[in-house]
Amino acid sequence: MFNTSSSSFVSITSPTDVASSFPSIPIPSFFASSSGSSSWLTTTLTIVVSLLLLEQSVYRYKKRHLPGPKWTIPIIGQFADSLNPTLENYKAQWASGALSAVSVFNIFIVIAATNEYARKIMNSPTFAEPCIVHAAKKILCPENWVFLSGKAHVDYRRGLNGLFTRKALGLYVGVQDTVCREHFAKWLASSAKNPKPEMIMWTARDLNMETSLRVFCGHHIPDHAFKEISDKYWAITAALELVNFPIAIPGTKVYKAIQARKAAMKWLTLSARNSKVAMAEGREPECMLDEWVKELADPSYKGRREFSDHEMAMTLFSFLFASQDAMSSGLIYGFQHLADHPEVLAKVREEQERVRGGDYQKPMTLEMMDEMTYLKAVVKESLRVKPPVTMVPYTALKAFPISEDYTVPAGAMVIPSMYPSLHDESVFPEPEKFLPERWLDPQSPANQNPKNFMVFGSGPHKCIGVEYATMNIALVLANAAVLLNWEHHRTPDSDEVQMIATLFPKDGCLLKFSPRA
Numbered sequence: 082m083f084n085t086s087s088s089s090f091v092s093i094t095s096p097t098d099v100a101s102s103f104p105s106i107p108i109p110s111f112f113a114s115s116s117g118s119s120s121w122l123t124t125t126l127t128i129v130v131s132l133l134l135l136e137q138s139v140y141r142y143k144k145r146h147l148p149g150p151k152w153t154i155p156i157i158g159q160f161a162d163s164l165n166p167t168l169e170n171y172k173a174q175w176a177s178g179a180l181s182a183v184s185v186f187n188i189f190i191v192i193a194a195t196n197e198y199a200r201k202i203m204n205s206p207t208f209a210e211p212c213i214v215h216a217a218k219k220i221l222c223p224e225n226w227v228f229l230s231g232k233a234h235v236d237y238r239r240g241l242n243g244l245f246t247r248k249a250l251g252l253y254v255g256v257q258d259t260v261c262r263e264h265f266a267k268w269l270a271s272s273a274k275n276p277k278p279e280m281i282m283w284t285a286r287d288l289n290m291e292t293s294l295r296v297f298c299g300h301h302i303p304d305h306a307f308k309e310i311s312d313k314y315w316a317i318t319a320a321l322e323l324v325n326f327p328i329a330i331p332g333t334k335v336y337k338a339i340q341a342r343k344a345a346m347k348w349l350t351l352s353a354r355n356s357k358v359a360m361a362e363g364r365e366p367e368c369m370l371d372e373w374v375k376e377l378a379d380p381s382y383k384g385r386r387e388f389s390d391h392e393m394a395m396t397l398f399s400f401l402f403a404s405q406d407a408m409s410s411g412l413i414y415g416f417q418h419l420a421d422h423p424e425v426l427a428k429v430r431e432e433q434e435r436v437r438g439g440d441y442q443k444p445m446t447l448e449m450m451d452e453m454t455y456l457k458a459v460v461k462e463s464l465r466v467k468p469p470v471t472m473v474p475y476t477a478l479k480a481f482p483i484s485e486d487y488t489v490p491a492g493a494m495v496i497p498s499m500y501p502s503l504h505d506e507s508v509f510p511e512p513e514k515f516l517p518e519r520w521l522d523p524q525s526p527a528n529q530n531p532k533n534f535m536v537f538g539s540g541p542h543k544c545i546g547v548e549y550a551t552m553n554i555a556l557v558l559a560n561a562a563v564l565l566n567w568e569h570h571r572t573p574d575s576d577e578v579q580m581i582a583t584l585f586p587k588d589g590c591l592l593k594f595s596p597r598a
């Protein structure tokens with residue numbers, strides 16, 4: 082997802098002390114002398130103080146009665162706090178009110194904590210549209226389809242639905258299975274050499290990147306491109322802050338992210354070209370691009386038929402952007418939850434034994450996965466307890482009357498938060514506990530309140546890759562359960578959360594793998 086995304090956060094360390102002194106800043110008497118230079122200084126200082134006062138007044142006017150700092154730190158607002166976001170600060174913010182306010186670099190931000198407000202923002206396309214994070218347009222390219230709105234967005238998205246049908250997923254599952262097994266072999270080889278547990282933070286990201294690129298581009302992309310894209314991609318993850326330094330000059334995170342996007346786009350564009358050639362030669366589709374090219378050529382297809390290599394590459398890049406961090410987070414917590422709950426892992430293994438009849442070399446199919454009811458509950462619960470995407474920033478396109486007594490000002494950022502809905506005690510009793518069983522009873526509050534399961538968002542921009550994502554996490558965990566043993570080396574940071582675009586265990590999740598007899 083978009084994650085993201087988007088998970089950097091603004092904590093509320095009250096700047097009251099600093100800011101409340103502005104109205105009474107004394108102008109030293111020597112500035113008020115009659116000399117030319119001092120009158121120039123007086124004028125300059127008066128303008129600066131007036132602007133600072135104006136900044137405070139505008140902030141107070143927009144904030145009205147919402148909880149949040151009384152004053153904003155001049156110019157930068159809560160930027161410093163947003164550099165080191167923590168889940169604790171988020172939780173404090175959500176607890177401060179159903180709607181609360183902050184400001185960063187004069188971007189006024191309204192944060193919505195409840196399910197009702199979060200859904201209202203995501204389902205009001207005439208009032209608000211996703212802006213993902215501040216720098217997203219620079220990283221993804223402004224002309225990327227994800228920034229379309231209204232009918233143009235709906236039409237474009239409809240054209241992409243064919244890439245996520247059951248038929249298409251059936252093609253991808255084989256690719257995912259192969260890549261997963263290859264990576265497990267590498268994990269085991271590395272574990273055999275190194276007696277110490279290793280962080281799966283990086284190995285899971287590599288697995289994920291190769292899976293995505295093989296599913297999207299098949300063999301139209303060379304093997305060495307995976308490593309290049311995967312290595313450079315971290316610059317994109319690092320730039321996913323709620324608000325970045327405003328100008329993308331060399332040395333800034335956004336600049337580095339743009340260079341990483343250019344490197345990825347070079348390979349994705351080449352793949353689009355290669356796929357068109359392969360399909361024109363009548364070859365069988367083997368990846369998402371092939372499915373897309375073939376669909377465009379189908380006489381019964383009704384949508385737009387011409388897509389340049391660059392446009393196709395941009396769309397694939399939007400999928401990579403939306404999935405890389407969220408999928409890695411989902412996978413890593415999947416491994417951690419299963420390691421920390423051996424009774425759950427034992428049930429996953431029992432189910433695998435039953436569905437796969439003990440033959441773990443047989444390639445995975447969608448039909449096999451359909452029968453893995455318990456595993457699906459495990460994946461759902463893991464994503465609920467630690468949702469990769471905690472919130473998705475939107476922009477108010479015009480004054481947005483979100484509640485009876487508050488209107489989000491036009492141009493403000495308005496952020497629906499998903500985490501509180503997923504930890505609502507009335508729907509998920511003992512919300513911090515990992516209890517897959519809550520998804521097995523159709524009458525359970527969890528199943529009776531589907532609107533609370535906001536892991537993939539809601540409304541017209543809801544994640545297009547929901548089935549693909551859950552299938553891939555389930556497939557990796559299914560294969561891991563039968564092919565690997567893994568011990569979790571717990572540290573004081575294992576249950577602490579690090580927010581780098583999405584959620585990760587602070588210690589990177591230290592695991593020791595061994596082959597399962």
Ligand code: HEM
Pocket residue numbers: 082083084203211227238399400401403404407408411468469470473535536537538539540541542543544545546547549550551
């Ligand atoms: C565990 C993995 C994932 C999570 C938690 C996740 C979550 C999300 C969320 C929360 C949104 C925003 C929804 C909204 O604004 O209402 C989103 C949007 C999106 N996601 Fe995902 N996602 C995941 C994986 C994927 C994958 C694998 C793909 C593609 C292959 C993908 C493609 C997209 C796209 C294209 C959008 C934007 C859709 C639009 O604007 O119409 N996501 N995702």
